[in-house]
Amino acid sequence: MARGRRVNSSGERSKQLLLEKAIELFSAHGYHQTKISDIVKAANLTQPTFYLYFHSKESLFNDLNSEFQKSFYDIFNGGLAQLEGNENVRKKMFAMLKDILSYFVQNPNLTKIGFFESAEAEEMKRELADRLVEIMTVHNIQGSMLEHVDTRIFVESLLGSLERLTLTKLLTEKRTPEMLAEDIINIYFAEQEELVR
Amino acid sequence: MARGRRVNSSGERSKQLLLEKAIELFSAHGYHQTKISDIVKAANLTQPTFYLYFHSKESLFNDLNSEFQKSFYDIFNGGLAQLEGNENVRKKMFAMLKDILSYFVQNPNLTKIGFFESAEAEEMKRELADRLVEIMTVHNIQGSMLEHVDTRIFVESLLGSLERLTLTKLLTEKRTPEMLAEDIINIYFAEQEELVR
Amino acid sequence: MARGRRVNSSGERSKQLLLEKAIELFSAHGYHQTKISDIVKAANLTQPTFYLYFHSKESLFNDLNSEFQKSFYDIFNGGLAQLEGNENVRKKMFAMLKDILSYFVQNPNLTKIGFFESAEAEEMKRELADRLVEIMTVHNIQGSMLEHVDTRIFVESLLGSLERLTLTKLLTEKRTPEMLAEDIINIYFAEQEELVR
Amino acid sequence: MARGRRVNSSGERSKQLLLEKAIELFSAHGYHQTKISDIVKAANLTQPTFYLYFHSKESLFNDLNSEFQKSFYDIFNGGLAQLEGNENVRKKMFAMLKDILSYFVQNPNLTKIGFFESAEAEEMKRELADRLVEIMTVHNIQGSMLEHVDTRIFVESLLGSLERLTLTKLLTEKRTPEMLAEDIINIYFAEQEELVR
DNA sequence: TATGAATGAGGTTTCATTCAT
DNA sequence: TATGAATGAAACCTCATTCAT
Numbered sequence: 001m002a003r004g005r006r007v008n009s010s011g012e013r014s015k016q017l018l019l020e021k022a023i024e025l026f027s028a029h030g031y032h033q034t035k036i037s038d039i040v041k042a043a044n045l046t047q048p049t050f051y052l053y054f055h056s057k058e059s060l061f062n063d064l065n066s067e068f069q070k071s072f073y074d075i076f077n078g079g080l081a082q083l084e085g086n087e088n089v090r091k092k093m094f095a096m097l098k099d100i101l102s103y104f105v106q107n108p109n110l111t112k113i114g115f116f117e118s119a120e121a122e123e124m125k126r127e128l129a130d131r132l133v134e135i136m137t138v139h140n141i142q143g144s145m146l147e148h149v150d151t152r153i154f155v156e157s158l159l160g161s162l163e164r165l166t167l168t169k170l171l172t173e174k175r176t177p178e179m180l181a182e183d184i185i186n187i188y189f190a191e192q193e194e195l196v197r
Numbered sequence: 198m199a200r201g202r203r204v205n206s207s208g209e210r211s212k213q214l215l216l217e218k219a220i221e222l223f224s225a226h227g228y229h230q231t232k233i234s235d236i237v238k239a240a241n242l243t244q245p246t247f248y249l250y251f252h253s254k255e256s257l258f259n260d261l262n263s264e265f266q267k268s269f270y271d272i273f274n275g276g277l278a279q280l281e282g283n284e285n286v287r288k289k290m291f292a293m294l295k296d297i298l299s300y301f302v303q304n305p306n307l308t309k310i311g312f313f314e315s316a317e318a319e320e321m322k323r324e325l326a327d328r329l330v331e332i333m334t335v336h337n338i339q340g341s342m343l344e345h346v347d348t349r350i351f352v353e354s355l356l357g358s359l360e361r362l363t364l365t366k367l368l369t370e371k372r373t374p375e376m377l378a379e380d381i382i383n384i385y386f387a388e389q390e391e392l393v394r
Numbered sequence: 395m396a397r398g399r400r401v402n403s404s405g406e407r408s409k410q411l412l413l414e415k416a417i418e419l420f421s422a423h424g425y426h427q428t429k430i431s432d433i434v435k436a437a438n439l440t441q442p443t444f445y446l447y448f449h450s451k452e453s454l455f456n457d458l459n460s461e462f463q464k465s466f467y468d469i470f471n472g473g474l475a476q477l478e479g480n481e482n483v484r485k486k487m488f489a490m491l492k493d494i495l496s497y498f499v500q501n502p503n504l505t506k507i508g509f510f511e512s513a514e515a516e517e518m519k520r521e522l523a524d525r526l527v528e529i530m531t532v533h534n535i536q537g538s539m540l541e542h543v544d545t546r547i548f549v550e551s552l553l554g555s556l557e558r559l560t561l562t563k564l565l566t567e568k569r570t571p572e573m574l575a576e577d578i579i580n581i582y583f584a585e586q587e588e589l590v591r
Numbered sequence: 592m593a594r595g596r597r598v599n600s601s602g603e604r605s606k607q608l609l610l611e612k613a614i615e616l617f618s619a620h621g622y623h624q625t626k627i628s629d630i631v632k633a634a635n636l637t638q639p640t641f642y643l644y645f646h647s648k649e650s651l652f653n654d655l656n657s658e659f660q661k662s663f664y665d666i667f668n669g670g671l672a673q674l675e676g677n678e679n680v681r682k683k684m685f686a687m688l689k690d691i692l693s694y695f696v697q698n699p700n701l702t703k704i705g706f707f708e709s710a711e712a713e714e715m716k717r718e719l720a721d722r723l724v725e726i727m728t729v730h731n732i733q734g735s736m737l738e739h740v741d742t743r744i745f746v747e748s749l750l751g752s753l754e755r756l757t758l759t760k761l762l763t764e765k766r767t768p769e770m771l772a773e774d775i776i777n778i779y780f781a782e783q784e785e786l787v788r
Numbered sequence: 789t790a791t792g793a794a795t796g797a798g799g800t801t802t803c804a805t806t807c808a809t
Numbered sequence: 810t811a812t813g814a815a816t817g818a819a820a821c822c823t824c825a826t827t828c829a830t
Contacts (some may be wrong), residue, residue, distance in 0.1 A: 004807025005814040014814075030378050032229035036800065046816050053802065126365075153372075153380045157358040164357025165350065168323075175350075183350045188384075208789060233825060243791050245827075254825065405810060426623035430804060440812050442806075451804065520759075542742075547760065547774045554755025555748040562747050569744075577744045582778075595828025596793040605793075627821065637795050644824065 015053040017043040022060055027109035030117055031061055037136055061118070067122055068107070068114025075099050076128065079136060089141050090189045094181050097162070101177035108171045116167065129155050158188050212250040214240040219257055224306035227314060228258055250255065258315070265304070265311025266321055272296050277332060287386045290381050291378050294359070298367055298374035305368045313364065326352050355385050408412055411437040417456055419563025424511060425455055448547035455512070462501070464519055466485040469493050470522065474529060483535050484583045488575050491556070495571035510561065523549045543587045552582050606644040608634040613651055618703035620653055652709070658707025659698070660715055666690050667719065671726060680732050681780045685772050690755075692761055692768035699762045707758065720746050749779050 021042035025034040036057055039052050054060040104111045115121055129140065132155045133139070140185025149157075161184055169175040175183075198263050212233035222231040233254055251257040255305070276293025280286065301308045312318055329352045346354075358381055367370040372380070415436035419428040430451055434444050448454040473490025476485065498505045509515055526549045529535070543551075555578055563569040569577070612633035616625040627648055631641050645651040670687025674680065695702045706712055723746045726732070752775055753784075760766040766774075 002807070003805070003816045004809075005816095007808065008815055009808080009816060016210075027824080035800095047800080048802080048816055050812075057800070129365075149380055149383050153362065153366065153828095154384070155376075156361050157381070157384055160357035160359070160361025161354040162357070164353050164360060166352050168326075169350065183346055184354070185347045187351070188352055190387075191794090211789080232823090244825085245792085246790055248826070249789070408810080426621075429802090441804085442813085443811055445805070446810070523759075543774055546636050546689070547756065547766075547771075548778070550755050550759050551752040551775070551778055554751035554753070556751070557755060558747050558751025559744065560722075561742065574744075577740055580740050581745070581748055584781075592830070594795045594826070596791095596795095596830075598829065600793055600829080602793060626819090638821085640793080640797055643794075648821070685826090718828075 006012060006111050009055075014043070014045060014049060018045065018053055023064060026061060026064065028115065041164045048091035056075050057143070060187060064110060065114045065118040065120055066112065069120065071103060071107070072100070072114065072124070075103055076131075080131060083135050083141075089139075092186060093189060095187045097181035097184055100162075101166065101183075104170055105165055105173075105177055111166070111171065115163070118155045129159055132158075153163065154188070158184065162185065208250070211246060213245060215242065215250060216257075216261075220261060220306045220310065223261065223314065224257060224309035232273050232349065245286055258310070262306060262311045262315040262317055265307045268300060268304070269297070269311065269321070272300055273328075277328060280338075281336065284338075287382060290386060291382045293370075294378035294381055295374050297359075298363065298377055301363055302374055304369075308363070308368070312360070322356060324365070326356055329355075351385070355381065358384065387392060398566065405447070408437070408439060409441060412444060412447060413454075413458075415543060417458060417503045417507065418447035420455060420458065420511065421506035426447070455507070458504060459508045459512040459514055462504045462512075463514065465501070466494070466496060466508065469497055470525075474525060477529050477535075478533065483533075487583060488579045491578055492571050494556075495560065495574055496561055498564055499567075499571055505560070505565065509557070521554060523553055526552075548582070552578065556583065602738060603642075604637060605634070605640060607626070607643055609636065609641060614655060614700045614704065617652060617655065617708065618700035621708055622724050633736070655701060656705045656709040656711055659701045659709075660711065661693060662698070663691070663705065663715070666694055667722075671722060674726050674732075675730065680730075681776060685776045688772035688775055691753075692771050694759065695757055695761055696764075696768055702757070704760065716750060720750055723749075745779070749775065752778065 018039060020033070022039045025038055026043065028034075036047055036050050040047050054063075076096070079092070079099060082092045082095065101105065104115070129152070133151050135152050165180055165184070167173075170177065170180055215236060217229070219236045222235055222239065225231075231312065233244055233247055237244050253262075273293070276289070276296060279289045288358050301312070326349070333348050333352065360376055362372075362381070367374065367377055412433060416428070419432055419436065422428075430441055430444055434441050448457075468524045470490070473486070475542045476489065498509070523546070527545050530545050530549065559569075559574055559578065564571065564574055575587060609630060611623070613630045616629055616633065619625075619706055623765070627641050629637050645654075657731055659756060666689070670683070672688065673683045695706070724742050727742050727746065756766075756771055756775065761768065
């Protein structure tokens with residue numbers, strides 16, 4: 001390939017392309033198995049071009065992770081805000097789950113990176129769990145039938161379900177966010193006369 | 198500097214040591230971030246010694262994974278065999294979970310590798326889920342309260358809970374296998390007059 | 395984004411700017427640590443513009459070096475011409491040194507490049523020394539007190555003093571050309587009844 | 592070249608070889624123009640071998656520089672200690688210079704690196720000059736004929752002479768340490784009845 | 789059995805330079 | 810005249826693996 005600018009080339013487009021390919025490859029094969037050479041090959045560009053738009057492989061990965069986390073926190077915090085107050089917990093939980101899962105389907109590869117691949121994902125989930133436990137404790141939420149289960153356990157279990165169902169049912173498009181949110185609600189907040197006591 | 202066989206050295210001992218350190222490091226930092234040099238350093242041996250006992254880094258990892266899978270399948274299949282027949286499902290499930298979790302606590306690092314790190318883990322879990330779904334369907338198991346939840350979803354959710362609780366509660370020794378098995382049973386098989394119909 | 399010729403731009407101005415910045419940066423950080431990207435950034439221009447005016451990084455550096463050498467040779471040769479004849483050597487030497495040092499202070503960065511940085515500087519100094527030795531020998535100049543010192547050594551020593559004093563006292567503006575010329579004369583041509591014999 | 596250990600190879604020897612070649616090349620072409628590939632090629636080894644013995648190109652260079660500086664400081668401080676007290680300054684100066692120059696001839700390439708190439712060289716020389724000025728001031732040393740020259744200037748001039756004569760006469764083996772030390776003494780400490788006042 | 793010594797292969801990153809506009 | 814966009818070439822460095830002892 002000759003040196004210099006290509007016909008019809010655009011920086012914005014190239015950067016976008018690299019970003020897309022990076023997300024695809026990172027999510028498909030993980031950080032270590034994705035080489036810069038893979039990314040630029042997929043984008044039909046060369047390695048120096050990568051460094052025109054990104055500082056380093058690591059920083060690109062971190063940026064992607066941050067992007068995910070930011071969006072996720074926004075949605076999660078929005079949902080949590082609704083949860084305060086103890087009526088209609090079931091409905092509110094459903095709404096929050098649906099929002100989260102909707103974001104996931106709309107950004108499947110970013111989700112794989114930020115929710116499953118990155119080192120920071122685990123910390124984020126721990127925080128998540130902490131917040132949920134707190135809210136549930138303060139507002140005295142938890143299905144009556146689960147009265148024998150510690151709230152912390154309840155929450156971690158739910159998180160695990162969310163993780164696995166996302167991976168196997170949502171991102172494989174076997175189920176929609178709505179369906180999955182309903183499933184989870186059915187499992188963790190079985191319908192009852194009164195959810196709180 | 199001295200070379201050759203060390204006094205008091207035994208091949209088996211060296212191999213065992215390398216195995217242990219490899220398990221520790223792979224489980225702690227993952228495959229790619231664990232270098233052969235790290236393993237042998239931890240074992241106080243040298244790199245060529247590694248190749249005396251293992252064909253390659255990859256094959257060692259695969260061996261460890263296989264070891265885990267074999268044990269796991271044994272336990273799982275044992276449990277499944279009990280499950281056939283539809284009385285006392287709750288108890289049998291509890292027993293199976295307890296067995297699995299017991300194996301996990303006894304082999305925490307191998308579990309991290311074989312259940313969480315390896316590429317084959319996912320496939321194994323898929324199989325697991327398949328078998329569980331099959332059994333549950335054939336024997337018509339599933340709590341009445343979950344009648345609105347598809348069996349496949351139910352099973353994947355349970356698997357997710359198992360994963361996450363193992364990681365956050367069992368391997369951190371915050372909960373025993375018994376406790377955790379009970380928790381899961383309480384969540385997924387809430388006590389009822391009759392579990393099956 | 396806008397491309398093409400800027401309003402108010404003039405080729406000469408851009409070239410001059412690049413030249414200035416290049417001199418600054420080459421003199422401050424040396425050839426290898428000065429990147430084209432640094433130069434154009436400092437000049438608020440872009441890399442291709444650099445190649446509009448200069449053939450390459452190396453050729454620019456060489457040009458700068460040549461510019462210095464040319465000026466230097468002019469001054470030096472002028473001074474040498476005066477030196478022919480053996481009266482008033484002290485005064486003539488002083489004048490020559492002052493002229494050289496004046497040029498140095500007026501072109502501090504170019505001096506750093508052409509007198510200290512460039513590979514050719516050494517060759518130039520060798521020539522310089524040769525010429526000085528020749529003149530001094532032919533005209534039988536050299537302080538009586540230094541009768542035990544070989545002329546070549548005398549000259550190289552003086553050159554070394556010139557180098558170091560330029561670097562540490564002149565270019566740091568701790569001393570004027572006049573002062574420094576006098577200092578050197580005082581060291582190398584201590585006042586005597588008769589300078590020559 | 593086949594992989595693995597070569598016949599008759601020795602780590603000590605390889606390291607030494609690399610060190611030698613590195614010193615040669617760094618001193619001949621400077622830091623930036625000396626590639627690791629050059630060094631290992633000269634040593635008939637491969638690049639990874641370099642990293643078996645040195646942490647990085649930069650650290651190797653720094654090590655070499657430090658080695659020079661340490662030796663130099665030792666010699667210099669030894670010389671300075673002798674200088675305290677004001678009799679026989681001429682002799683003591685001669686001795687010190689001879690020691691320094693002797694070290695230089697014995698380590699010509701290291702000298703080029705540590706005294707002429709490294710960034711730290713300048714700082715070292717500044718310190719050197721400071722110490723000399725201090726000693727000369729305190730002990731009231733300085734040739735009578737140089738009474739019109741500021742001590743600082745005197746010292747910097749001497750240092751410049753030392754630099755240049757080292758480069759052009761000593762390292763080219765045109766003059767021995769003894770001869771050069773004498774030359775410098777003759778220039779800067781012209782014989783007199785009394786050196787101090 | 790074990791190690792000292794070495795390397796093939798390949799990774800990330802940098803930089804001077806060039807093309808298309 | 811000037812720039813946005815791109816790349817060839819090559820630098821430093823790492824790691825799994827292997828040979829000679």
